[in-house]
Every structure is written in structure tokens, then in C-alpha cells.
Amino acid sequence: MFGLRLRPWLQPGIRVCTGSQQSVHKLASLQKATTLSPKKVQSLLYPFSELEGYLDRSVDRTPFQLFHPSLKDMLEAEKLYCSTPTHKIDYYVSAERMDHAPALKQPEVCFIGRSNVGKSSLIKGLFSLTPEVEVRVSKTPGHTKKMNFFRVGKAFTIVDMPGYGHKAPQDFVDMVEPYLYTRKNLARTFLLVDGSVGLQRADLIALEMCEEIRRPYVIVVTKIDKCGQGALLTNLLNLQDVVKRQTTSCFPQPILVSSLHFWGIYLLRCFIAHVTGSIKLTDTSQS
Ligand SMILES: Nc1nc2c(ncn2[C@@H]2O[C@H](COP(=O)(O)OP(=O)(O)OP(=O)(O)O)[C@@H](O)[C@H]2O)c(=O)[nH]1
């Protein structure tokens, strides 16, 4: 069924970086932290705000601010990422093929992207409030070899996928594409793109695949700490242009993150809680 859909998953050069994950990040303690200026807190919560000042006035920023929840919403979402006896967060199972994927009813989100783009690191960041949940990351591309399912109570499931491109597992196409096409409870696909190098050919192929699948997906721009702001903005505007011209199922707002510095993680937690119907947003129009 999927044989005709084989794509030339390319093997672009990958820059390996070393980054260490910070551990526990509670929004409430962040609010109380005296060491951070309000501007720093703002850019930690909404990383795009840091870049706005560098943009020409003619640049339309609306697409970058569509999802802009209140702090209250973020705090509400954060509760979901804390494990309790009645709301357990755990690694559930791994699957090598779609027919091994567990039958789960709750909404699911998955993370796809080139090998080494930071998928597992980002999931580890999302679960920083439950460090007992082990998410393996590595500076060696091709580390995640199976689809790894993590349950967030009965609210939703997060799936960490193997990467494509450099050193991707041979069966990536057999594993991930069928999942994306047929998984009934898939609420959102997050397509990760390395913000420090910008869109690569393999990313464009992945975008094309997501467009063919016609299910809603969101671009997450990773490693925004790894390059200068000028380079990041150039990569972002290029990405924005591609999203505008070539996509119909992609959410117009890219979500910017650094798993190393925790930038954008609170926003992403809230976004996932929102798209899986786990929280009700009070107001998205506030800045
Ligand atoms: N500077 C920086 N490095 C990061 C960031 N996120 C991940 N990394 C590093 O990138 C490398 C790859 O991270 P992973 O999370 O294992 O990447 P992956 O996409 O899961 O890779 P595969 O499982 O091989 O597909 C590791 O060395 C991480 O420390 C980030 O936000 N900033």
C-alpha cells in the first residue's frame, strides 16, 4: 500500500552538537525567580518575542503569534505534565511496525524530523517535571530506532519517532509513514526542523509527505540557541515563506524551542494540551 510512496530520504550532513538537558522547570517557580528580568521570562515563554525587535516593520508577525495563551492557561497545562497516582506519566511501549503499535483511545501527538534534530530531547524537556520517565537522547544521529509511546495519564499519548535522513533506521518508511496515514487517534504531528541550519532537502520532502497525508501538523523549530539571531531569523522567514506558499495542512505558526535552555517548552506543553482537548483556553488573544 505504501510502496509507491517511498521517498528518497536523503542523507544531508548533520552537525552534531553537545547539549545538556536542564532538569525540573516549574512555571510557578519561574514566576518567582528574581534572577530573570520580565523580558527574559517573556522570551522563555514566547521565544519569538526576542526576535521581533530585529524585524522590519513591513514583516507580518501575525502568523507567529496565533497561539499565544495566557500564563494561567500555561499553568493549567503544566499540571498535566506532573505525574500523580491518578494521572500517571510513563513510557508505555515501543513498536517497530505499525501493526505493533498499541491500541490506545486517547488523543495522540507524534514528533517526526531528521535524525538528530532534537525530537527525543524535546520530549525529555516536556517531561522534565517527571524525570523518572526515561527518554533517551544521543549526539549520534539515528539513535531512536522504534516508535516510543509515552502515556500522559488518560489525557494523551506522545510518540517519539525515529528520524529520517542521516543514519535513519532502514525501515523508517515502513514504520512512520503508515502510522501517519492510518493512526486514528493522531491529533497532531509535530514536524521538527533545526532552526540553526534552516530547511534542508529532507525537511522539504517531509513537508511534502505531510501535505499528502492531509492531516494537521505543526512545525517546531529546534535548537534556536545554536546560531545567531540573524541566522535564525533568516531561516525562520524562509520557512514562513515555504509554509505560506506550499502548505495547506500546516499550522501557520512555527513553534520555536531550545531544549537546552528550555525556551518555548511551556508554550509547547500548552499547545499539546490544547490540541488534544485536555484544557480549555481562557483567552488566546492576549499578548
Ligand atoms: N544546542 C542544542 N542542542 C540540542 C537541542 N536539542 C537537542 N540537542 C542535541 O542534539 C543531539 C540530538 O538530540 P536528540 O534529541 O537525540 O535528537 P533526535 O531527533 O531524537 O535524534 P534521532 O533519535 O537520532 O532521530 C543531542 O546531542 C542533543 O543534546 C537544543 O535545543 N539545543
Ligand SMILES: [Mg+2]
Ligand atoms: Mg531520538
